[in-house]
Amino acid sequence: MGIPKIKNATQFRETLYDTLKKVADGESHLITQKENDAVILISQKEFDKLNQEREMLRAIAIGAAELEAGQTLSHGQAIKRLKALKSKWK
Secondary structure, eight states: OOSOEEEEHHHHHHTHHHHHHHHHTTOOEEEEOSSSOOEEEOOHHHHHHHHHHHHHHHHHHHHHHHHHTTOOOOHHHHHHHHHHHHHHHO
16 A cells, blocks of 8 residues: 555645546545545555455454453364354355
């Protein structure tokens, strides 16, 4: 993703089409506003990648918490549960 290009709202308005094309091509842009929080523009591909990474980190955190709490399964128990789920999915 890299360091975003910074523009104020007026510059963004003046270069809207060009900025959107650059964002679609992988650049990120930070749009500043006088009275509101700044806005980050990223491509759909980058957005999807960030969401996937967030979900993976969430799953790791849940697993670490379960491990810490002693909520673990043996390999055999895990295989049995997976097979039961697989039969439901068919």
